[in-house]
Amino acid sequence: MSVVSIADAWPAAGQPFTVTELDRIPDDGRRYELLDGVLVVSPRPTTIHQVAAYRLATALGVACPAGWQVVPEPALLISERTEFDPDVVIARLADLGGPKITRPPLLVAEIRSPSTALLDLNAKKTAYQQFGVGSYWVVVPDLVKPELLAFELSGDGRYQEVAHVTGNGAFAAVRPFPVQIVPSRLVAGLPRD
Numbered sequence: 501m502s503v504v505s506i507a508d509a510w511p512a513a514g515q516p517f518t519v520t521e522l523d524r525i526p527d528d529g530r531r532y533e534l535l536d537g538v539l540v541v542s543p544r545p546t547t548i549h550q551v552a553a554y555r556l557a558t559a560l561g562v563a564c565p566a567g568w569q570v571v572p573e574p575a576l577l578i579s580e581r582t583e584f585d586p587d588v589v590i591a592r593l594a595d596l597g598g599p600k601i602t603r604p605p606l607l608v609a610e611i612r613s614p615s616t617a618l619l620d621l622n623a624k625k626t627a628y629q630q631f632g633v634g635s636y637w638v639v640v641p642d643l644v645k646p647e648l649l650a651f652e653l654s655g656d657g658r659y660q661e662v663a664h665v666t667g668n669g670a671f672a673a674v675r676p677f678p679v680q681i682v683p684s685r686l687v688a689g690l691p692r693d
Contacts, residue, residue, distance in 0.1 A: 516538070517537050517538065517539045518534075518537070519534065519577060519583050522539070529544050531543075531544070533585055534582050534583045534584075535582055535623055535624075537582075545587075548641050548687065551641075552611050552641035553588055553639075555686045556609055556611070556639060556686055557570050557572050559679065559681060559685075560588065560679060562679075563677060565677055568677075569593050570588065571591055572587070574591075574600070575599065576589065576605070577600040577602045578631045583600070584627070588608075589608055589609070590607040590676055591603075604631050604632035606634050606676035607635040609636075610638050612639065621649075625638075628659075629651075632653070634652065635651070636650075636652075637651070639683065639686060642687075643687055643690055643692045647665065647666045647683055648664070648665050648683045649661065649664050650662050650663040665683060666683060667684050668682060670682050
């Protein structure tokens with residue numbers, strides 16, 4: 501077994517990153533994703549981020565119907581030059597089993613971090629829309645004013661905002677299955693600075 505450095509995984513000068521290079525990057529605790537051949541590097545998520553993701557996955561898991569599965573932080577291969585590690589995904593069991601999810605999941609949920617806010621609400625949203633992800637949720641785990649934004653693919657293949665709830669407001673999702681999410685419950689009890 502040989503040790504690969506980030507420099508060893510880097511593509512040739514002037515060439516975009518592909519999932520081949522991404523798969524060679526060593527695990528150093530950072531999150532590496534690809535967006536149309538551009539390497540996106542994020543720091544390790546905060547504990548608030550991780551708690552919100554866990555609580556969301558748990559709430560979804562309780563309501564998830566047979567034949568579907570909640571998957572935390574999977575590799576989601578969208579194309580040879582775009583791969584994300586979303587925080588929570590709902591996928592069909594039939595689409596699982598390999599190292600990456602390669603078919604559009606039913607739901608992708610991202611827990612927004614200050615460093616990824618623009619990416620989550622713009623470039624990732626567009627990529628998920630084009631890939632055919634039916635529902636896309638963005639959770640803002642702010643301890644004072646937590647939020648949840650929900651988008652669903654409409655008949656024209658574009659996302660439409662179907663919910664924007666804050667605090668103790670409840671989002672009664674219909675797609676991909678009935679479930680109620682209250683943003684404040686995703687961060688309840690966590691200490692404020």
